[in-house]
Amino acid sequence: MSKITVIFPDASSLEVIAPDPKICPCCNYGIQAQNLFVSDVEYIKDIYSFIVVHQCPNCSKYFITEYIQDPIFIHDVDLTEFVARPYTIPFKISISNESSLTDISERFLEVYKQSLMAEHYGLHHLVGMGLRKSLEYLLQDYLSIINPNDIEKIKSSTLSQNIKLIPNENLRSLATASNWLGNDHVHTSVKWPDKDISDLKAFIDALTYLLLTELSILSAKEMISRKSSNGSTL
The missing domain is CATH 1.20.120 (Four Helix Bundle (Hemerythrin (Met), subunit A))
Structure with a gap:
């Protein structure tokens, strides 16, 4: 677990706890990823979330993890702990007629x-x-x-x-x-x-x-x- 400083929608800066990626999804190696970018926190459908762009030290490729507020802490005013889930870039399908x-x-x-x-x-x-x-x-x-x-x-x-x-x-x-x-x-x-x-x-x-x-x-x-x-x- 790591502590990450994020900006919430009210512009407040807060240190939260989030799990580190253990395996690179690109090369499938166990890693200690480098965090290159942390987005601001969004509040959508009563859930706080943010994304982190990582770089794998083994294959040097980039990947993204989305962190969402742990349901256990939804009503916790401190909002300290987040859980990870793979981030999938939306794929827009355009069909004629x-x-x-x-x-x-x-x-x-x-x-x-x-x-x-x-x-x-x-x-x-x-x-x-x-x-x-x-x-x-x-x-x-x-x-x-x-x-x-x-x-x-x-x-x-x-x-x-x-x-x-x-x-x-x-x-x-x-x-x-x-x-x-x-x-x-x-x-x-x-x-x-x-x-x-x-x-x-x-x-x-x-x-x-x-x-x-x-x-x-x-x-x-x-x-x-x-x-x-x-x-x-x-």
Whole structure:
């Protein structure tokens, strides 16, 4: 344990007790880390916290530890003891047309985002499986919109069976290719060695764009048909 001087939100300076990192997360060696920077204390959701930037004396790499107020001392006016937890830098995922896709398939977005997070954190064996599952959700929800009377059938069908139900040939081609590449990341045998995750993501991105366009066209046609059935002219 070490004593660290920190600045609290009321600008008061206070010496607190915090545990020292014992192992470097970069090289996995037992260390006595050097503290290079200590942030001011934040007060969020009734908890005080601050971060410390360390440097490993073994590999010379930097890492961050977040210290939070020990729950035992939440009501202690001295606020003397903090506990450590690994600090993860937030990873912001930006997806084109996210608000429009939310209206079609929240399940797709949830799994798709998790797949991108897995890629960001180097969990490469999980990315393709997640993308394939997101594709399955997307097509189920899309087909349920255009075929509302067949929802139960669509949900109980396989991905390959549902792809055959897609009326738009371009959509069907993108879905088929995405399914093939997704299978390469689910099964141990690889049938498309010249393609990788970037190709799968590109196909799914194109699929979502075309799918949104297709639904907009169907909506426009429905408006025109409704106007015509009312005896109006364009």
